[in-house]
Every structure is written in structure tokens, then in C-alpha cells.
Amino acid sequence: MDGRAVGVFDSGVGGLTVLHECLVTLPHEDFVYLGDHARLPYGPRPLAQVRGFAREIGSFLEAQDVKLIVVACNSATSAAMPQLQSELSVPVIGVIAPEARAAVQATRNRRVGLLATQATVDAGRYGDLVHALDAGVELHSVACPRLVPLIESDDPYGDATEEAVREYAAPLKDAGVDTVILGCTHYPLIRPLFQRVFGRDVTLVFSAEETAREVSDTLARKRIENDAARTGVYRFLTTGDPAAFREMGRRFLQLPIADVEHVAVSRLEGAAA
Numbered sequence: 001m002d003g004r005a006v007g008v009f010d011s012g013v014g015g016l017t018v019l020h021e022c023l024v025t026l027p028h029e030d031f032v033y034l035g036d037h038a039r040l041p042y043g044p045r046p047l048a049q050v051r052g053f054a055r056e057i058g059s060f061l062e063a064q065d066v067k068l069i070v071v072a073c074n075s076a077t078s079a080a081m082p083q084l085q086s087e088l089s090v091p092v093i094g095v096i097a098p099e100a101r102a103a104v105q106a107t108r109n110r111r112v113g114l115l116a117t118q119a120t121v122d123a124g125r126y127g128d129l130v131h132a133l134d135a136g137v138e139l140h141s142v143a144c145p146r147l148v149p150l151i152e153s154d155d156p157y158g159d160a161t162e163e164a165v166r167e168y169a170a171p172l173k174d175a176g177v178d179t180v181i182l183g184c185t186h187y188p189l190i191r192p193l194f195q196r197v198f199g200r201d202v203t204l205v206f207s208a209e210e211t212a213r214e215v216s217d218t219l220a221r222k223r224i225e226n227d228a229a230r231t232g233v234y235r236f237l238t239t240g241d242p243a244a245f246r247e248m249g250r251r252f253l254q255l256p257i258a259d260v261e262h263v264a265v266s267r268l269e270g271a272a273a
């Protein structure tokens with residue numbers, strides 16, 4: 001039995017969709033979630049910079065004595081996964097491998113689409129993982145720079161979002177994909193929009209549930225689970241404004257958010273030094 005918390009991080013609140021599934025799957029575990037709002041968004045930044053941010057946060061969470069780290073951000077997973085796993089002493093789980101696996105299993109015509117941030121598309125990790133599982137799958141990737149700001153706006157389900165989804169979906173529909181990876185933590189929030197645009201015959205893949213299952217399996221296999229009879233607690237850290245985090249976070253977590261603590265970026269930078 002291991003009473004330490006699980007660490008989860010993202011550039012902002014998008015990773016709360018992953019935390020949501022972890023809290024439902026593992027109600028007896030404690031979690032600490034860090035949102036790096038001061039440096040959001042990661043998606044348009046160069047990969048080396050995103051990798052640097054992820055390494056700082058990984059070291060910071062490790063110093064908080066977490067027992068496992070979930071990188072609940074597709075851009076950070078794409079940019080930094082091998083480095084985080086080799087540098088940190090605790091297990092690190094990302095959100096890309098579970099989605100790549102689910103997409104390869106789901107596709108019938110072996111044409112898969114990927115919608116993601118620019119950083120995630122540039123990193124090319126989905127292609128590597130998909131082709132490691134099935135070298136015959138065609139992966140069509142589309143960067144969607146307008147979606148994260150729209151989903152975080154006051155009107156996430158408005159006309160502008162629908163228009164952007166239709167524009168980004170068009171090349172994937174032309175390519176005849178039967179499976180689309182929603183490769184960004186924000187996208188599950190507008191899943192019905194994607195499903196309507198692509199139609200019922202296209203399978204949408206996103207990783208929150210698969211990632212939570214991987215966290216659960218890893219804790220069990222490494223025998224670092226907490227007592228199953230207890231009720232876990234969860235807390236939040238942000239490099240941005242705690243009140244804004246609480247307000248926006250509710251929409252993503254769909255569970256209560258109590259205290260949110262501010263952490264200065266300089267503390268993260270210090271952790272990696």
C-alpha cells in the first residue's frame with residue numbers, strides 16, 4: 001500500500017478531462033493536479049520549449065513526493081515523453097500511446113485521422129506509435145490552432161466553433177478516414193460537434209478513459225495502490241490565477257473544485273535546476 005498522491009499536469013484546464021476519468025476509476029487515490037496557466041497555450045510553441053516546461057513540472061511534482069505522474073496534455077506528451085520517462089524516478093504515463101492503440105484497433109479501412117495542436121502534429125509521435133502497431137495504417141494529421149481558444153471562450157458551442165470544426169474535418173472526410181483521434185485534452189468537451197460533422201460511422205477516439213485504466217493497471221502491477229476502502233482527496237495548483245482556474249475548471253472536471261493554490265513559475269524553473 002502506498003499513501004502518496006498521483007501527480008497530473010497540463011498546460012491549463014484541459015487535462016481535467018483526464019483527471020475526471022482518474023477520479024472516477026480510482027476514487028480511493030489522492031491526486032495533485034498542476035495547470036501551467038501562466039505559459040498556456042503550449043500548442044503553438046516550439047517543441048523544445050514545451051519539452052523544457054514539461055521537464056520542470058515533472059521535477060517539481062517528483063519533489064512533491066508523488067508516486068506516479070500523468071502527462072495529461074497531448075502537446076507535452078508529444079514533446080517530452082521519452083525524456084520524462086528516462087529522467088524521473090517515478091512511472092510516467094502520457095495520453096498518446098493509449099489513443100494510438102485504440103485508433104489502430106478501431107479502424108476498419110486503415111485510414112485514421114488526427115486532430116491536434118500544431119506542437120502535437122509537428123512532433124509526429126502519433127505516426128510513430130500507430131505505425132509501430134500497424135505499418136499499413138495511413139495517418140492523416142490536421143493541426144487545429146483555433147480550437148483551444150474557442151473551447152476556452154465564453155461561447156464554446158457557438159457558430160465559430162462549429163465552423164472551425166467543419167474546416168478542420170474537411171480534409172479528413174476527403175481522405176475517407178473511418179476513425180479520428182481527438183488528440184488534444186480540450187476536444188472531448190465538444191465531442192458532439194465532431195460526431196455530428198463526421199457522422200455516426202466515424203469512430204472518435206480520445207484517451208481519458210484509456211489513460212485512467214493505464215494508471216490503474218500501473219499502480220496495481222507496481223503494488224503502489226492506496227487502500228481501496230478509503231475516499232481519496234484531490235487538490236489543485238496553477239501558475240495562473242486560482243479564481244479563473246476554479247471557474248473554468250468546473251466545466252472540464254464536472255466535479256467540485258475547492259482550493260486552488262498559486263505556484264510561481266520560478267518554483268517550477270527551480271525544480272529543474
Ligand code: DGL
Binds near residue numbers: 011014073120148186
Ligand atoms: N493541453 C494541450 C494539449 O492537449 C492543449 C492546450 C495548449 O495548447 O496548451 O495539446
